[in-house]
Amino acid sequence: MTDAVGEIERLFIYACWDASMDGTLIFSALWVMLPAYIPNNAAVVAGGGLPVDGGRTLNGNRLLGDGKTWRGILLGTLAGVCVAGTLNISAPFVQMIGFNPIRFSLRAAFGLAFGAMCGDLFASFLKRRMGKQRGAPLPGIDQLDFVCGALCVTTILAPGWTFQVFNVALIGVVIIVTPLLHVMTNIVAFVTSLKDEPYWT
Numbered sequence: 001m002t003d004a005v006g007e008i009e010r011l012f013i014y015a016c017w018d019a020s021m022d023g024t025l026i027f028s029a030l031w032v033m034l035p036a037y038i039p040n041n042a043a044v045v046a047g048g049g050l051p052v053d054g055g056r057t058l059n060g061n062r063l064l065g066d067g068k069t070w071r072g073i074l075l076g077t078l079a080g081v082c083v084a085g086t087l088n089i090s091a092p093f094v095q096m097i098g099f100n101p102i103r104f105s106l107r108a109a110f111g112l113a114f115g116a117m118c119g120d121l122f123a124s125f126l127k128r129r130m131g132k133q134r135g136a137p138l139p140g141i142d143q144l145d146f147v148c149g150a151l152c153v154t155t156i157l158a159p160g161w162t163f164q165v166f167n168v169a170l171i172g173v174v175i176i177v178t179p180l181l182h183v184m185t186n187i188v189a190f191v192t193s194l195k196d197e198p199y200w201t
């Protein structure tokens, strides 16, 4: 047990050290997670229309709510896959400046994008079960639901790719960096009136 804690501590220090020394880990974390970051933002801009739950309720509360739509899922996933394709195309150029960027297989790209949307759906399902209305915050879950969804679905669809790319250090950096990024993009969306809810949701 103490060995395991020591190992986690060592990897965490290694992650922070490496990230602060040359930024390689932070760069890799942002690069590999971009196809999972974009779908939720694309859904805010392009979503709307028919809700996924079709208005159905469970114990008096909506199953998911009007904030989760088919169009959001479809266009969000498509946007994430397109981002992964764009990153693949730009990888040789990024390599020229000294980084060794990760390439995305189609399964990995789809897993990251669709998985992010699934994580978001699951968070809404949880919120409705807790009696929270659409847009109500659920701190912690709101900032990491799409990361968990992306990792789970990618592990199922592209296990080889996932285990090759995501080591403990990279996952550690993703977990630290993602909530910060999420809050920052939500501030922009709130200030520009793209989102009605406060920036922490």
Ligand code: CTP
Residues within 6 Å of the ligand: 043, 044, 045, 046, 047, 048, 049, 064, 065, 066, 067, 068, 069, 070, 071, 072, 073, 117, 120, 123, 124, 127, 133, 134, 135, 136, 195, 197, 201
């Ligand atoms: N959106 C969508 N389809 C999705 C996800 C998001 O159409 N699958 C759009 C909706 O217009 C939604 C907005 O993006 O209102 C913001 O997304 P989000 O914050 O995830 O939804 P909320 O409205 O806050 O609802 P919830 O409380 O269920 O998270």
Ligand code: MG
Residues within 6 Å of the ligand: 135, 136, 197, 201
């Ligand atoms: Mg919200």
